[in-house]
Amino acid sequence: MVTKESFEAYLVERHSLEVHEKVSKAVVGIAGLGGLGSNIALDLARIGVGKLVLVDFDCVELSNINRQAYFIEHIGMKKVMALEQLIRKVNPFVVLETHNVRVNRENAKDLFSTVDIVVEAFDNPPSKVALTETILMEGKKPLVAASGMAGALSSNSIVSRKVRNGFYLCGDGVTDSSQSNGLMAPRVHVASSHQANMVLRLILGETEVDDNTRI
């Protein structure tokens, strides 16, 4: 049995007290719990983020298993519920707020009103645009979005880019999912890890994508 005290102590030991204090206070919203969002949520839960706000309207399908965090046994279950089960297996203490709804221009601000950072993890461009526009126009919190991670092209073409203050974009920027370039775990995870690491950098106060300004 892992107690809250021993769990916290292990994170402090692994990450340092200074890092853990910042990470454990952070509240992160994730819009879309597919190949990007499900893996980002697990990464952030593993490192001890304080609270996650998870939003998706979908259920787990067989076609998700090649890249999303879910198991065969989750097929048919709401993604928010399946992901909550998985997260509890790596971090029983993270505060979770789940919403089984479709994010749109009308509800986005309210859904993510309590978070410090918003992650855009949708699959279709109109949803990506709607959330990005809404969060950037509100101008109150950083957004970490993704574009271009299909196929088996080079991992090295996937980058994190700061488009403007408070707007970060991870991916190769061009490779749409298609018949010849399906979405597959390795490259989707390269992109989701870029997003998760950008979130961590923001939590630790680093607002650039490169390390030139970092000690």
Next chain:
Amino acid sequence: MIINGETYEYADMTLQRLINKLALNSEAIVAEVNGEIIPRINFDSYIVDKEAAVELVAFVGGG
């Protein structure tokens, strides 16, 4: 006009016309003009000045 860091000799035109001219899909675009985000519903009415600095982020599918 400067679009995504490159200079173009374009006259004033609506944002939608500019997006069409560049053969981009407006449904997948987040547009910033002179540092301001222009929502998609205003693409048809917003006039981009010929001296403007434009940043167009074209999202592709997948996630």
